Amino acid sequence: MKKxxxxxIFFRLLLGPVMIALTYxxxxxxxxVLVVLLFLGMLSDIFDGIVARxxxxxxxxxxxxxxxxxxxxWLCAGWCAWLLHPHIIINDQYAIITIFVMEAATYVLSILKFGKETCTHAWLSKLWGITLFIALTSIIGFGYGGxxxxxxVIFGIVSHIDVYLIILLLPEWTHDVPSCYHAWLIRKGKPFKKYRMFNG
Incomplete structure (x- = not known):
């Protein structure tokens, strides 16, 4: 079980290239098949953390x-969506570019402050992952963005703002921080309860 x-994680890593190969x-x-693989990837993402904890x-x-x-x-899944329905991506290109820029900024900010990438696994990020899964399933499976x-996009923007605040508030790098509020508690040295289902 410990393995x-x-x-x-490696299963999910392999799924991305497989999805792209199938699409091409x-x-x-x-x-x-891509929708099924998306679902399997999402399940593996949920259970790897639960089992690890x-x-x-x-x-x-x-x-x-x-x-x-x-x-x-998620980049591989997004690439598949682009290959299958480029018009949907083009119609919302500025919103999607905004998410990419915000994601890149989390890496820059975290590396500048801590010398390593962020790894918060925050609650809002998990919620964004769910909405991203639904959106990509809709685009890939049904050709609908809407x-x-x-x-x-909305949850992506909100979750990234939360991550920025977490990075700024944390006194030192740590992983599995539920929210910017919890980062503030860590900064103040105040204990808080973590839930095994979401964070260790």
Whole structure:
């Protein structure tokens, strides 16, 4: 069981290139399979952390690996959406570019302050991941952006602002910080309860 979190992370890492290969080779006919792989990737993202915390292997190294794998997986899924329905991406290109810029800024800010990338796994980031999953499922599976994509953009912006505040408030680098409020508690040296389902 202690090896399962790493296996789930590598499984998700492999899913991204597989999805891109399927998209290039089979085009829109690959959509049903891509949606299934998206779902499997989302499940692996949920359970790797839960299993890691349950088995006592939720180390900083593992959590950083998880975060970077998430980035690769979602970028690959986004690339598939672009390949299948470029008009949807083009119609919302400025909002999507804003999310990319905000994501890059979290890395810059964290590296400048702590010398390493951010790894908060904050609650709002998890909520953004859910809306992103729904949006990409809608685009890839049904060729529709609309409300799902708009919600993903809104929650993406809000969650990134939360991460900026977490980075600014934390006195030193740490992983699994539920929110900017909890970062403030850490800064003040005040204890708080963590929930095994969401953070260790």
């Amino acid at each position: 399962l979190p790493v296996l789930l 080779n089979y085009g829109k006919s690959s959509a049903p 349950s088995t006592g292997v939720s180390t900083a190294k593992l959590r950083r690996m998880d975060s970077q794998t998430d980035l690769v997986f 409300v799902p994509l708009a919600l993903a």
